[in-house]
Amino acid sequence: MALVVEKYGGTSVGTLDRIDAVADRVARSRGAGDDIVVVVSAMAGETDRLLDLAHNIKLESGDGREEKVARSTATTGVAARELDVLLSTGEQVTIALLVLALHSKGIQAKSYTGAQVPIQTDSIYGKARILDIDPANVRTDLETGKVVVIAGFQGVDVDGNITTLGRGGTDTTAVAMAASLQADECRIYTDVEGVYTADPRIVPNARRLERITAEEMLELASLGAKVLQTRSVEFAGKYHVPLRVLSSFVDGPGTLITHEVGDMEQPLIAGIAYNGDEAKLTIRGVPDQPGVASRIFGPISKAHINVDMIIQNVGLDQTTDLTFTVKRDEYETARSILTQVAEDLGAHDVVGDNTLAKISIVGVGMRSHAGIASTMFEVLANEGINIELISTSEIKVSVGIADKYLELAVRSLHKEFNLDTTPLEDPLEPAES
């Protein structure tokens, strides 16, 4: 008999019918003899509905200006505290409904808010971090045969204030509960059937991976393969929680995310990630002196523009060219900021391109295998695709290319690295017991 934590996100519990379907799924897991802890999000749309209520409260600051409650900036103070009081009701509704549904199927169950567990957090409203979980009460309920249903995304600080972990925090709750209970597995139910070698919409031959290392998963996630919150994968790694991503709509084993590489046979490349909506900006002829980078990226950062890759080439004439990529919808803003910066710095000029795509190959196998980057470059060259940017890390090679070549590049790389044909099924049995 295993102890399993199952997490269902907002889409999986988005309607009463879906909650009923989740109850059926949980009932099957329970029927198989496992102890089950379920962690749920607010029903899809509910968090936005609550935020709209808050935003539509007539807000006037002390000096008479109307202002919005900005979730992104408010992490302390009255508004931030009350937003968490408000938003935490979303999951509270779901836990009650799911327990009612389980109860109607003859499954003993009990709900817990974050505060009831308790899931102790710091006091950074909206972005709280879990400090400690006391699993004693949950464990007692499990021992009496109950399914325990826990509100994700929320906790309580040392003074009893309700906190939220920020959007996507339900994954974190699930992993943290699994760590705290030393669960055998934490299953993250999503709208995909697992982690794939590439996006199946682009590469019809893409395969679901039986398993992937957490490191690879993190690179894939941060590169746009948003199956899991980065934070929850890190958390799972830190506490050695076996994590499985699987579909809440289609039965299947999903993908197991492992943390110990050991001598396990690893495929060379785990998968290919891409973003089709990138843009790049280059500031040319910048006087090469200390503090230049911060004078360039300070104003960009202040405008809340996320910079991805940064590449600097030092020239021979005491000037430097600096290139970076941003999301395409921030290109124009970034460009106008950069143009002003260039003038202030006495740089030569600013050039840009908002038709960029980024492709990354990810695999821990790169550590022990040389030549993977050059294979990638060769594949692209053979297809006549020009590489505009290169950035590498220990288990990843990323390139920037013209977005019109994106699909061709992904398919060619997928084939060249044998992701189409290599039997990816791991010889080991899945950890599920």
Add this chain to the structure above:
Amino acid sequence: MALVVEKYGGTSVGTLDRIDAVADRVARSRGAGDDIVVVVSAMAGETDRLLDLAHNIKLESGDGREEKVARSTATTGVAARELDVLLSTGEQVTIALLVLALHSKGIQAKSYTGAQVPIQTDSIYGKARILDIDPANVRTDLETGKVVVIAGFQGVDVDGNITTLGRGGTDTTAVAMAASLQADECRIYTDVEGVYTADPRIVPNARRLERITAEEMLELASLGAKVLQTRSVEFAGKYHVPLRVLSSFVDGPGTLITHEVGDMEQPLIAGIAYNGDEAKLTIRGVPDQPGVASRIFGPISKAHINVDMIIQNVGLDQTTDLTFTVKRDEYETARSILTQVAEDLGAHDVVGDNTLAKISIVGVGMRSHAGIASTMFEVLANEGINIELISTSEIKVSVGIADKYLELAVRSLHKEFNLDTTPLEDPLEPAES
């Protein structure tokens, strides 16, 4: 500087604009220098929306029958517990929104759920009773100048389970908080401007009472003048909390509900209450023997039919006639139950009338003044109105009459007892300071 508890019900906080208006009103109270605790309900409609969600969860009992979660019967067990988890989110949303609105007006404020106060209750889900309140945290916030906003209707049991006090429990929360904090006044904001001598829709000359005793208020409330929950008035009396009923939409002093009669000048009659939708049933020729009443009222009670007045006349032939009143919409059910009972008991027959109205005059002055009942009967006789039932208590006389005479009767009594013309303004200043 006074400490005031203000309670706003679902209608008063039913929209964002109304929450904003409540914030304005609280800001004015605070601006006058008082310490303010606000107790709020769920936004109008929200509790019903949440109940609908619960009811629409596919509920199948163990034996396969579909069943509804019945709020009225479930006070223990899983469904009852989870309904309270669900329903308590309603007020939690309101407290957050009200604090946000206050904050935007420059008023320092902080929200509390029932569990956060904590408001300790027993574990009778849906109908929990308050056992204890620790006001220390609230008092600390008040001392730092904050307005404290508390979720009404909810509490927490000794095991940390969320409970609700049942519908209307927000009044109870407000009074209990006022008692716990030894507040100078508990103000119940409603959709009426106070307690009137009669329903102004029927008696245009009806006047708002400056004050009324709790006893009179209880009789008027139980007779259909539903300004306040009976339980909260009892609670206020028990803990000597000065209670004031006033409008959340129109400024005005409202009506103060007092608890000590003392030697204060009391009007003879405080007011007239009525119900226009009564019905009466008489079972005639019942063998007069022990246990008959329970054999009659047992089945009626099992059908959840509320019986109001009961009158028994013992005849000379060892049989008795027994008459009672019910709400008109329960008349047919009650009649068919009674017909069966009559057969079982060997009673003579059952007769009924579903066109009854009930009028009551209420006043503590009756204790020291004889002849009030006979004045009432005389007024009705002068109008040619036949009295079908009489029931009296220490401070109340109720009569049943044909409903077509209801308005005439109320107006005549209102005039005869000088409620139209007596200056009802009490010579004492209102308790508000």
